[in-house]
Amino acid sequence: MTTTEHTGIITPEAVVLDVETAGFASRILAGVIDMAAIVISMALVGGIVSIILGGGDSTSQTVFAFTFFALIFGYPILFETFMRGRTPGKVALGLRAVTIDGAPIRLREATLRAMGGIVDRLLPPGGITGAIFVTITPRNQRVGDLIAGTIVIRDPVKFVPSPALWFSAPAGLETFAESIDPTAITVEQYTVIRSFLTRGATLSPEIRYALATDFADRLAATIRHQNHRAVQPEYFLICAMARYQRRFGPGRANSVAVS
Incomplete structure (x- = not known):
């Protein structure tokens, strides 16, 4: 499914905005870019740990496991909080996460989205749960979006209404x-x-x-x-x-x- 949909979001000021939600394909591609960045970061950390501590012992394994979970949770939380709903993958695809009333997401929403990512990405079969929810929900929301009260839209910075x-x-x-x-x-x-x-x-x-x-x-x-x-x-x-x-x-x- 590659299509996007338009949805109306009602701001706290009672103004209805017509926005284009991100479709299945664009969200998958953005996720692949972000996951590649995480894997590269893990490889770099793993190499540094192996050089400093040596490979295979319990300490290096603990550091690697901690790094894995820190990146899985910290990467989206950090970027979405300080880049106003965007990660490098979303920037590349012209996407942005916002609240359902169109406001920029903050630390709370970014954290809830990351927690929902456990269900979306990590529970077996990996990634299928999130893909199913994006496909079947009216606003293309994954579990993390439903928990946090967010949607992912085409970034208005790149998609200026015409005329x-x-x-x-x-x-x-x-x-x-x-x-x-x-x-x-x-x-x-x-x-x-x-x-x-x-x-x-x-x-x-x-x-x-x-x-x-x-x-x-x-x-x-x-x-x-x-x-x-x-x-x-x-x-x-x-x-x-x-x-x-x-x-x-x-x-x-x-x-x-x-x-």
Whole structure:
């Protein structure tokens, strides 16, 4: 099975995002790359241990066994925690693990995913359990995903929605927009706010204003902007998106006005 599926994830702000979940083949290939990295690391450690302690004695066997379990658990936990849901294998295949509401995973989710990997990869027959769950679950989740409440998606950094949309600062707020530093804005925040701004017209005025205010307060806290309430919440978001796109770019796009 090589196909991927689209699924809707609902963020805590009640915005529905359409994402592409990683299919069976891409997850297997990513897993093979990660396992190869683990095996190479084990071989290097084994060689060093053999040189220092000699091979075959109980001490070297204990060190090797400890290294095996440390790598099996530590490798995914370390990379997924500090690389925001990615391992070298996922990076190579353009994949990312996120929570079911679209947020980046943290240490807790990465640890639970690694614990679920015992069932997915290590219990006999090796790897079959995880493959079966990825195939039969609606969101292509393995056991570790189900335990941690995560899904693996096509990385939005590499798979930018098409056509992309350019945001421009509202007339008269160009100088205000220049006061916004977009460096701390995450890909997840950009994706959620972009979705809200492009779909705001479908919301009732009350809900639209409430969501805009909530988004603006959260974003201002993230980027440490002290004067965001000097303009309307939605205008602040548009200015922030314009600055983000100017810095990082949304891909090929047409300029649009958001009302």
